[in-house]
Amino acid sequence: MSTTIETQGVRAEPGAASEPGRAGGTIVPRWLRWTLAGAAVLVALWLPNGLYPTVAVDIACWALFAVAVDLLLGYTGLMSFGHAAFWGTSAYATGLAAIHWGLPFPAAVLVGALAAVVLAVPVGYLAVKRVGIYFAMVTLAFAQMVYYIANQWRSVTQGENGLQRVPRELFGLDLTDEYFFYYAALPIVAGGLFLVWRAVHSPFGRVLVAIRDNPARARALGYPVHRYKLAAFLLSAFTAGLGGGLFAIGHRFVSLDVLHWTTSGKAVIIVVLGGIGTLWGPVVGAAGVTRLEDWLSFAGFEQIGLVTGAIFVLAVLIFRRGVWGTVAHWLRRRG
């Protein structure tokens, strides 16, 4: 499976490289990349003024989650169908740390993300020995197990009632207004996105792409492929955990939904819609899907899954590169 997914819609052409000998990062001209990055910063700063602030927070959380999934799917060739386990475990751990320890919310989110990493060690260790659909199945099986445990362990998780009234503490600042919370959360979101961006454009990221394209060859070159995949898995779980923790603080409530398999599915859908292996794509996808869902529920439409599902099917059939992948492809062909 990992070989049939078209991972990068963008490919450098020999003559088109601004720097000879490199494929990466030559698709979009440098000035355009800086313009885009600047525009992204402006949009991120403006977002809660143009949207309902709660939706803006949700977009930021899902962007982290989707980028975490893309690190595996787009850059390592691993399709996780159980990432809700990390998002949800972090949401619960963050909520519990905030409730019982009264931690400031960034510290609670960090506790949550680290809890996700701890869970990811055994899950990843067993999962990375499988490829393609089997990898997806192992991750899904573990996620279902975590869901089941959370449901049964009522003394800690409050079962179906969920964790109520998660505090939103930051050194005595009043963050009850979602508008201000968005800005307080933004540095964590930026940090998480930067972490993944840095990893993708590092020597480590180059090894991951090599593993994605040809694991056997990477091993023959002396790279311990399983350990590299596990490291990517842990990084991804950490980033998904940052998103899940912020989601818990943002909603001040954690329900079993955060561990449900449909949550894993939504993250994958966002990545595919936005563009696998593009990093920008999952961010754009998170914004689009979250906005659409909010709009549909506001309009009183009950079958939200029907609409997102239909869009997903259309995207897979028509825009296989996703939104961002299509734009990047188009830019490359013109430029």
Next chain:
Amino acid sequence: MGTDGAAGQHPALQARGLIKEFRGFRAVDGVDLAVAAGSVHALVGPNGAGKTTLFNLLTGFAPPTAGRIEVAGVDVTGLAPEGFARRGVARSFQITSLFGQLTALEHVELALQSGSSLGWKFWRSAKLMRRYTPRAMELLDMVGLADLAGTTADALAYGRKRALELALALALEPSVLLLDEPTAGMGLEDVDRTVALIAAIRAGRTVVMVEHNMSVVGALADRVTVLQSGRVLVEGPYDEVRADERVITAYLGEGAVRAAHS
């Protein structure tokens, strides 16, 4: 050649009683092989003789059912492929096996990096890999790919891909180089280039190659091992092996031997 050479008492690569079974079928059936340090050793045999399976055993890509593998006298049986690579055993693949979306230069840089811990540094910039660029360009030049350094592997012609395979194997500075059919599917001109290249890079190395093209074997190999049905049929210098009746029978059938005698 044929002696253990200057590298020490031990053969560069040795297999003892190597067996590989697939559901009761013995693809490799008790092979003993000693590759002298500094020699070029060819593995030949008809299709299905077990050459590729033996190759996979000798590079860790398949664990042997029984038997023992030593690199310069050290037991490496059961190690993973990356473990063999780290002990100086590098291989090329019969079916070209590259990273489709990386350029030729990036391929060789990755190979050069594999010995260091840089590959783990997810918090550093990929630009650090440029420290390998000069050496990578040297290697690309050596295999005649300097002009194509910026081309992605997908866009390289077949013969160029094989050349890149060689550059990758060389980048690992291997003491033992295993080449799986290095001239398979090549036109005559590319075959000549590859033979010249192997002749040039064998200095200071041990080379084991699977090869069907007998003129290539004759030009390069010090010793030849003929496999049949997973067993060693004959082993010896090229000229001896070529004239051996059992070998002619294995390749051409009984009739060929009778024809040769009549």
